[in-house]
Amino acid sequence: MDSSSLRQLLRSAQQDEAEAKRRRLTLYFISYVGGTIMAFMAWINMGTNNPLLVGTLAGSAAFVYANVALSHMFPRVDVFFYLAGLVVAFTINGLVYTGGLNNTGLYFIFPLLFIQIIVVRFKPAMVYVAVTLGITIFMLYNQEKIVAEYPAEHVSRFLIATFSFICVAFIGENFWHQSRKEMLRENLERMRQANTDPLTKLPNRRFLEAVFFERAMQDPGAHFPLSAVVVDIDHFKTINDTYGHDIGDEVLIHITRLMKEAVRTTDVVARTGGEEFLVLFPHATLSQAVKLAEKIRKVVEANPFVEGDVNHSITASFGVATALTDTNLHACLKQADDNLYKAKNAGRNRVVE
Numbered sequence: 001m002d003s004s005s006l007r008q009l010l011r012s013a014q015q016d017e018a019e020a021k022r023r024r025l026t027l028y029f030i031s032y033v034g035g036t037i038m039a040f041m042a043w044i045n046m047g048t049n050n051p052l053l054v055g056t057l058a059g060s061a062a063f064v065y066a067n068v069a070l071s072h073m074f075p076r077v078d079v080f081f082y083l084a085g086l087v088v089a090f091t092i093n094g095l096v097y098t099g100g101l102n103n104t105g106l107y108f109i110f111p112l113l114f115i116q117i118i119v120v121r122f123k124p125a126m127v128y129v130a131v132t133l134g135i136t137i138f139m140l141y142n143q144e145k146i147v148a149e150y151p152a153e154h155v156s157r158f159l160i161a162t163f164s165f166i167c168v169a170f171i172g173e174n175f176w177h178q179s180r181k182e183m184l185r186e187n188l189e190r191m192r193q194a195n196t197d198p199l200t201k202l203p204n205r206r207f208l209e210a211v212f213f214e215r216a217m218q219d220p221g222a223h224f225p226l227s228a229v230v231v232d233i234d235h236f237k238t239i240n241d242t243y244g245h246d247i248g249d250e251v252l253i254h255i256t257r258l259m260k261e262a263v264r265t266t267d268v269v270a271r272t273g274g275e276e277f278l279v280l281f282p283h284a285t286l287s288q289a290v291k292l293a294e295k296i297r298k299v300v301e302a303n304p305f306v307e308g309d310v311n312h313s314i315t316a317s318f319g320v321a322t323a324l325t326d327t328n329l330h331a332c333l334k335q336a337d338d339n340l341y342k343a344k345n346a347g348r349n350r351v352v353e
């Protein structure tokens with residue numbers, strides 16, 4: 001796994017639940033309150049001779065309720081926010097077109113625009129607001145095409161007020177958006193550090209437990225059969241004791257490079273202990289994983305660590321196992337560990353499945 005895929009995984013893991021929940025609750029609250037107000041206004045207007053206005057309000061209320069009901073059923077789907085934004089655009093222009101109750105339609109545009117901005121959020125809101133107001137302005141300057149009649153001074157006051165309102169709303173949204181981006185960036189950096197081994201820059205055990213295995217459980221189709229190869233450098237203590245800890249560190253970095261070069265970027269090479277690594281092959285059967293482990297074993301054996309004119313030949317032992325489904329992932333990791341132990345006992349520098 002290269003550093004950009006690692007970052008991407010961490011970024012998706014950090015997509016803070018709290019923020020997603022806040023957005024969902026905002027949608028629920030706005031939909032229930034807004035839908036009820038629209039339904040109430042439709043009811044009030046029933047007595048007036050404006051069926052188009054009643055239809056607009058009742059239709060919008062029904063759509064808002066249906067949308068929020070579906071968003072409860074599919075809480076992870078973003079499309080409901082955008083649909084809510086569309087229904088607001090429809091209501092705004094329905095009000096402008098029909099004039100609303102006693103020609104007061106324009107007064108309701110501000111809260112509706114504000115709702116549109118918070119529901120669809122900063123960048124998409126620019127497009128939504130531009131399109132919504134584009135249609136509104138067209139209608140206001142082509143009043144022969146609409147039912148309502150607005151005096152010219154109402155139109156100019158409305159447009160000036162709308163322009164000021166939009167500026168203030170977007171400035172506020174922009175600052176909020178920037179500070180959130182900054183917070184996410186800092187969070188991501190903290191997460192990257194907590195999930196990475198500082199020596200080899202490989203993902204660590206925490207990453208596997210908290211991010212990768214979680215992801216595999218959530219999306220088993222994309223990961224299983226998942227093969228695990230536990231790699232342990234042979235007689236690493238001797239290298240440390242003979243040449244010193246710094247050379248030991250260099251050897252770990254050297255082995256890391258060899259392993260990363262031997263696998264695909266979709267595979268995960270993690271450092272799980274002192275001189276122990278775990279390589280994970282998504283969508284790989286046991287026999288494929290054994291072949292890959294054998295390839296890594298040969299690469300390590302054939303590429304001694306060179307320091308000056310001294311070649312430190314290195315070998316490693318490998319334990320391989322495969323989890324066919326997410327339910328036997330932990331049993332598979334244990335099996336790979338047991339197989340590593342067998343490889344060590346059988347004389348090292350070998351792959352045991």
Ligand SMILES: Nc1nc2c(ncn2[C@@H]2O[C@H](COP(=O)(O)OP(=O)(O)OP(=O)(O)O)[C@@H](O)[C@H]2O)c(=O)[nH]1
Nearest residue numbers: 232233234235236237238240245248249274275344
């Ligand atoms: N240089 C260095 N050494 C480490 C690091 N982490 C663990 N070690 C050393 O790795 C060695 C592991 O030794 P053992 O567990 O006895 O294993 P081994 O000598 O590799 O023997 P076998 O695994 O049985 O082949 C110990 O000497 C640890 O001090 C590290 O980050 N850097």
